[in-house]
Amino acid sequence: MSVDIHQLRTFVEVATAGSFSAAARALGYTQSAVSQQVAALEADLGVVLLRRRPTVAVTEAGARLLEHAGPLLLRLAAARTDVVRAAGAPTERLTVAVHPLGTERLAAVLAAVLADRPRLDVRVVAAGTAEATTGVARGEFDLAVIVGLATAGDPLRLPDVGPIRAVGIAEETACLALPADHPLARSSGPRLADLVDAGWIDAPALGAALADLRVVTGERRFRARLRYDGTDLGGLLALIAAGHGLGLLPARAPRSGATTVPLRGCNLAFRAELVRTGRTTPAATAVAAALGG
Structure with missing residues (x-):
């Protein structure tokens, strides 16, 4: 499985907000781009992560991914901060x-x-x-x-x-x-x-x-x-x-x-x-x- 980190972050935002439009506003994307990223993630995993109608809701597979996504994104942010800090480490x-x-x-x-x-x-x-x-x-x-x-x-x-x-x-x-x-x-x-x-x-x-x-x-x-x-x-x-x-x-x-x-x-x-x-x-x-x- 190869998960695109941007797609994962978009999925988390939609699942948390309960709306594609709200996620688009939060991320600064168009609603169409948000829908495409979630659809691409579902295609890559071969499962449906979100039910679109009558309202947006996570499926059982989506709920399981959501449990893993938080720690993964947190670790990525920590890694990014650590790398940036190392690159600009004190010289003295x-x-x-x-x-x-x-x-x-x-x-x-x-x-x-x-x-x-x-x-x-x-x-x-x-x-x-x-x-x-x-x-x-x-x-x-x-x-x-x-x-x-x-x-x-x-x-x-x-x-x-x-x-x-x-x-x-x-x-x-x-x-x-x-x-x-x-x-x-x-x-x-x-x-x-x-x-x-x-x-x-x-x-x-x-x-x-x-x-x-x-x-x-x-x-x-x-x-x-x-x-x-x-x-x-x-x-x-x-x-x-x-x-x-x-x-x-x-x-x-x-x-x-x-x-x-x-x-x-x-x-x-x-x-x-x-x-x-x-x-x-x-x-x-x-x-x-x-x-x-």
Whole structure:
């Protein structure tokens, strides 16, 4: 059986409208052309699909064909769209790794870049600093926005993964994150040195690794009550809010059940950096420039 797709579409329109004239108006054909197409389809199949009198109605064979016609026409339309899309596929792709604490900054930049490059194909991957940096070095990501804890004004300590370039793009004061009903939540600002035995949440993928805290403070006694290996900021906040341990967060980070207080005499900051290699594309260069790197 060889069915002409135009004939099939015409048959569906007549069967749905219940009228050759109505189908002709919908399709932009003459009524005679509609009748000829349906007749040709019936001749090809060797069955009567429509009764013409007293009113137009589908036969049993016509009803069976109608069941198949809808999915067939839908698949054809999908195939046509897919082929057209492939023919006009974006000529440039961009893959960016972003630390959860840097997502808001990246989102604003991407909006501006995409306004000038509407056909740019963008993939954003949430990743911790180590994963993002390694991925850039391996060529998995065109660039990365990473965030980590450092002494204010100092660069982040990055893994030795090869020739990469890191440029600071933002810095925000580190604050103590704790449950809203914690006694320290109403304090004027505790000292970090007084909290070494308080019980912390070690969250390396979220830029709050106790290993970094020990290095930048020179204090080795910080101990974790719980380790959180996720990159979901909401998950870390839920653990803090439930009293599983203290954490460090940027002053303007979401709080969601937890709260933050400033730390007295603390010179720690969450530093955001843009990580790239010498390999680049116009889109990556545009994003880097918009981020300030």
